[in-house]
Amino acid sequence: MNLNTKATAQNTYDAIVVGSGISGGWAAMDLTKKGLKVLMLERGRNIEHIKDYTTAMKKPWEFEHRGKLTEEQKRTHPVQKRDYPYTEFNESFWVNDLDCPYTEVKRFDWYRGFHVGGKSLMWGRQSYRLSDLNFSENAKDGHGIDWPIRYKDIAPWYDYAEKFAGISGQVENYPHFPDGQFLPPMDLNVVEKSVKKRIEDHFKRARIMTIGRVANLTVEHGGRGNCQYRNLCSRGCPFGAYFSTQSATLPAAVATGNLTLRPFSYVTEVLHDKESQKATGVRIIDTETNETMEFFAKIIFVNGSTLATTQILLSSTSEAHPNGLGNASGELGRNLMDHHFRCGASGEAEGFEDKYIFGKRANGIYIPRYRNIGNDKRDYLRGFGFQGGANRSNSHTGIAEMDFGGDFKDLISTPGKWNMNLGGFGETLPNRENKVTLDRSKKDKWGQPVIAIDCQFGDNEFKMRKDMMDDAAEMLEIAGMKNIKTFDNGSAPGMAIHEMGTARMGNDPKTSVLNKWNQMHEVKNVFVTDGSCMPSIACQNPSLTFMALTARAADYAVSELKKGNI
Structure with missing residues (x-):
C-alpha cells in the first residue's frame, strides 16, 4: 500500500499534455509558463533540436538511393508511400504502418509521425487566420453546428501565436482574410509579380494574390535564425528558422523548469473518477518495455492530433462514459473532415527568359477565397x-540520340521554361456519416484496438472542384500564360494531412463534445485543442488556429484551476 501511494505521488503533476506536436507543444509551453508542473507524454522517440536532424545537411549524393525508397521501406510503409512526403530524405520521421495499422472502410490516407515534435517537424508551415465568414457559415447554411466563438474571441490569441511563432507575410487589407502580426514577407519572383498585377487589375482586387503567410522566419526572431532558402524544411531545420516544437515551444517550456518530457509513452486511455466526475490521469504503455503505467494530474490536455486523440477518447470507457470519454452526445468520432486538393491549372510564362529565381524559397503564393461571398452564388x-x-525548370531536355558534345552541354546548362501553377484547396462540409470508430477485431503492435475510418468527399466537394480547375485556368489566361492545362489528380480524405473534426466544439452538450473553451462538457478538467475540436474547417491551412485555440484554452484552464472550478 505504501509503495502504491509513493508511486502515485511520484507520478502526479499539475497537468498532463498528451502529444508533443504543434498544439501539444504549445499547451506544454503555456501551462509551464503559468507555473504548473507539466508532464508531456509522447508516443514515439525523442528528437533533439539540431542533433537529431541527421539528414539536414547531407548533400544529394550522400543518400544511398538519392531520396528514393527501398522495396523494404515500401513494404513497411504502405500508406506513407502513397504521396510525396515520405522519402529517404526524412524516412525516420514517418510511422511504420505495419506496427500501427488502421481499418480503411473507405480510402483514407493517414500520414503520421510518432516522435517528439510530431508533425511540427514536417508541416507545410502555411499559417492563415480564419475569419468571421468561416465561424458563422455553419449557422447560416445548416451544415454542422454553430461555432461557439467568433473572430473577436480568438483574434488576440492569433496575435499572440503569430508574435511567438514568427509568421512572415504581407498585409493585404482584403475582406475575410484577416491580416496579422507579420515578419517581413518573402518576395514574389518576377513571373509571380506579373501574374499578381494582371489578376488584381482585371478583377479590381475582388481577387488578390499574395505571398504565402508562412511560419518561416525572414529575420532573426526570438533567438532563432532566419530562413536560409534551402527548401529542405522536411528534414528538420538546424537554424530554427521555422516554427516547430523543437525550435520554439519546447525550449520555452524547458526554460521554466516545470516540464517533464516522457517519450515512448503510448497513452491508451484517460482515467475517470465517477464520484468527482473528473479525469484523474492517464494510462500509458511504455513502448520500449511494454510496461503499463499511470500518471495523474488536475488538468489533462489531449493533443494527440485528430485521429489519435479520437482513438484515446473512444478507448476511455467507464461506467459513467460507456461509449468513450465525454461522448454522451454520440458526436465523438463523427464529422471527420479534410481539405480536398490536387486540382487546378498550370501554364507557361513567356518573355522572362533573361530572369531567374533567387535561392529555393520555402513558400509559394496564396489566393484567398472569393467564392460564395457577397453576391457570388455558386451551385x-x-x-x-x-x-x-x-518556377523555372532546371534545364532543357536533350534528345537521346544527340546527347554528347559542346552544343549538348550548353543546352542542358541553360535554364528551361517558366511555369506557373495554381492548385486549389477546398473546404469540406461537416457530415456525421464521415466517422471514426474502434475496430476491436484488429490490434496494433502493442495489443490495442485500432480505429476504423469511414470517410468520403461528397457532391458539394466534387462540384467545387470544377470551379477550382476552371478558375485557375481563367486567371492564368488573364495573366498571359500559354499552353494552359487543367489537372485533377484525385484527392482522397487524409491526403491533405489537415484532418479535423471528431470532437467538435459547440454550445449545446447534446450536439458537441467541447464547449467554447475547448473544455469537455461532461469532464471539466479535460481539454482538447488539436484539430479534432473544429466544427468546420474553412479552406485555410489550420495549424495557426490550433495554436491560438490552445493558448486561449490554456489561459482559461489555469484561471479556472486557480478559482477552484476544476
Missing part, C-alpha cells in the same frame, strides 16, 4: 483558396 456551398507559384 455548391463554401469555397476554396489557391496555392502554387512560378
Whole structure:
C-alpha cells in the first residue's frame, strides 16, 4: 500500500499534455509558463533540436538511393508511400504502418509521425487566420453546428501565436482574410509579380494574390535564425528558422523548469473518477518495455492530433462514459473532415527568359477565397483558396540520340521554361456519416484496438472542384500564360494531412463534445485543442488556429484551476 501511494505521488503533476506536436507543444509551453508542473507524454522517440536532424545537411549524393525508397521501406510503409512526403530524405520521421495499422472502410490516407515534435517537424508551415465568414457559415447554411466563438474571441490569441511563432507575410487589407502580426514577407519572383498585377487589375482586387503567410522566419526572431532558402524544411531545420516544437515551444517550456518530457509513452486511455466526475490521469504503455503505467494530474490536455486523440477518447470507457470519454452526445468520432486538393491549372510564362529565381524559397503564393461571398452564388456551398507559384525548370531536355558534345552541354546548362501553377484547396462540409470508430477485431503492435475510418468527399466537394480547375485556368489566361492545362489528380480524405473534426466544439452538450473553451462538457478538467475540436474547417491551412485555440484554452484552464472550478 505504501509503495502504491509513493508511486502515485511520484507520478502526479499539475497537468498532463498528451502529444508533443504543434498544439501539444504549445499547451506544454503555456501551462509551464503559468507555473504548473507539466508532464508531456509522447508516443514515439525523442528528437533533439539540431542533433537529431541527421539528414539536414547531407548533400544529394550522400543518400544511398538519392531520396528514393527501398522495396523494404515500401513494404513497411504502405500508406506513407502513397504521396510525396515520405522519402529517404526524412524516412525516420514517418510511422511504420505495419506496427500501427488502421481499418480503411473507405480510402483514407493517414500520414503520421510518432516522435517528439510530431508533425511540427514536417508541416507545410502555411499559417492563415480564419475569419468571421468561416465561424458563422455553419449557422447560416445548416451544415454542422454553430461555432461557439467568433473572430473577436480568438483574434488576440492569433496575435499572440503569430508574435511567438514568427509568421512572415504581407498585409493585404482584403475582406475575410484577416491580416496579422507579420515578419517581413518573402518576395514574389518576377513571373509571380506579373501574374499578381494582371489578376488584381482585371478583377479590381475582388481577387488578390499574395505571398504565402508562412511560419518561416525572414529575420532573426526570438533567438532563432532566419530562413536560409534551402527548401529542405522536411528534414528538420538546424537554424530554427521555422516554427516547430523543437525550435520554439519546447525550449520555452524547458526554460521554466516545470516540464517533464516522457517519450515512448503510448497513452491508451484517460482515467475517470465517477464520484468527482473528473479525469484523474492517464494510462500509458511504455513502448520500449511494454510496461503499463499511470500518471495523474488536475488538468489533462489531449493533443494527440485528430485521429489519435479520437482513438484515446473512444478507448476511455467507464461506467459513467460507456461509449468513450465525454461522448454522451454520440458526436465523438463523427464529422471527420479534410481539405480536398490536387486540382487546378498550370501554364507557361513567356518573355522572362533573361530572369531567374533567387535561392529555393520555402513558400509559394496564396489566393484567398472569393467564392460564395457577397453576391457570388455558386451551385455548391463554401469555397476554396489557391496555392502554387512560378518556377523555372532546371534545364532543357536533350534528345537521346544527340546527347554528347559542346552544343549538348550548353543546352542542358541553360535554364528551361517558366511555369506557373495554381492548385486549389477546398473546404469540406461537416457530415456525421464521415466517422471514426474502434475496430476491436484488429490490434496494433502493442495489443490495442485500432480505429476504423469511414470517410468520403461528397457532391458539394466534387462540384467545387470544377470551379477550382476552371478558375485557375481563367486567371492564368488573364495573366498571359500559354499552353494552359487543367489537372485533377484525385484527392482522397487524409491526403491533405489537415484532418479535423471528431470532437467538435459547440454550445449545446447534446450536439458537441467541447464547449467554447475547448473544455469537455461532461469532464471539466479535460481539454482538447488539436484539430479534432473544429466544427468546420474553412479552406485555410489550420495549424495557426490550433495554436491560438490552445493558448486561449490554456489561459482559461489555469484561471479556472486557480478559482477552484476544476
